[in-house]
Amino acid sequence: MTRAYIGFGSNLGNGKELVLSAWMRLAIPGKVVLLKLSSLYVTEAVGLVSQSLFTNAVGEVETDLQPFELLHLLLAVEKEHGRQRDVDVAGYQDRTLDLDLLYFGATVCSTSELTLPHPRLADRLFVLVPLAEIAPDFQDPVTGITMKGVAQQLLLRIAQGAVPPQSISQIENSVATTPLVCNRGNAILK
Numbered sequence: 001m002t003r004a005y006i007g008f009g010s011n012l013g014n015g016k017e018l019v020l021s022a023w024m025r026l027a028i029p030g031k032v033v034l035l036k037l038s039s040l041y042v043t044e045a046v047g048l049v050s051q052s053l054f055t056n057a058v059g060e061v062e063t064d065l066q067p068f069e070l071l072h073l074l075l076a077v078e079k080e081h082g083r084q085r086d087v088d089v090a091g092y093q094d095r096t097l098d099l100d101l102l103y104f105g106a107t108v109c110s111t112s113e114l115t116l117p118h119p120r121l122a123d124r125l126f127v128l129v130p131l132a133e134i135a136p137d138f139q140d141p142v143t144g145i146t147m148k149g150v151a152q153q154l155l156l157r158i159a160q161g162a163v164p165p166q167s168i169s170q171i172e173n174s175v176a177t178t179p180l181v182c183n184r185g186n187a188i189l190k
Contacts, residue, residue: 001033001062002107004070005135007100007118007127008057015055016040016171018081018097023059025077032073036060038130040171046124055171058102058130067104071114074099102127106141117142122150125158125166 006026010018019040027034037059044053063070082096102118109116117140121127128151131138136148145153157163 001064002105004061004063004104005102005131006059006061006074007102008059009054009098010096011045011052011054012096013082019055019057022077022081022097022099025080026061026073031064033062034059035062036134038133041126041130042169042171043126044167046126046166054126056126056130058127058134060134067101067107067109067114067116070104071101074101102131108141122154123163125154125168128154129168
């Protein structure tokens, strides 16, 4: 069994319900064991212009599947939850559900279909904050840096103005708590 980390995102429909439903759907006896799901977070869009906020989380699973098999499962679960990919539109689009394979153990690969580790996770608080919540000491297989360390590096780059500001708010019982707004001021990852 290999430990894998999956990013969840939704900005169309009821994001909380879609993320939780997708998480439960990933369980396959003997093939995919659900270990931990982070808190849910509300974030503004990063990399696309959208009027809708995203609901994000990261899940940790153990799987007997190979990386491409897990990727195909993620794509099938997206489709079951109403994800429609418009191949005629360039760039990112609003979506009912987006599932990203972030890490698959220590696997490092780059193909037209799958890149591991996920190529943009180091620039996205909506991935790093929930990932650092559930696996702060997990080390990136390329850099050897822990998830908490990668998140702190991004917060520093945001504070220095090297990366645009990103906001993220943890959800508790469907009520957002005080948001962590990461701009050029000080930000701390607990």
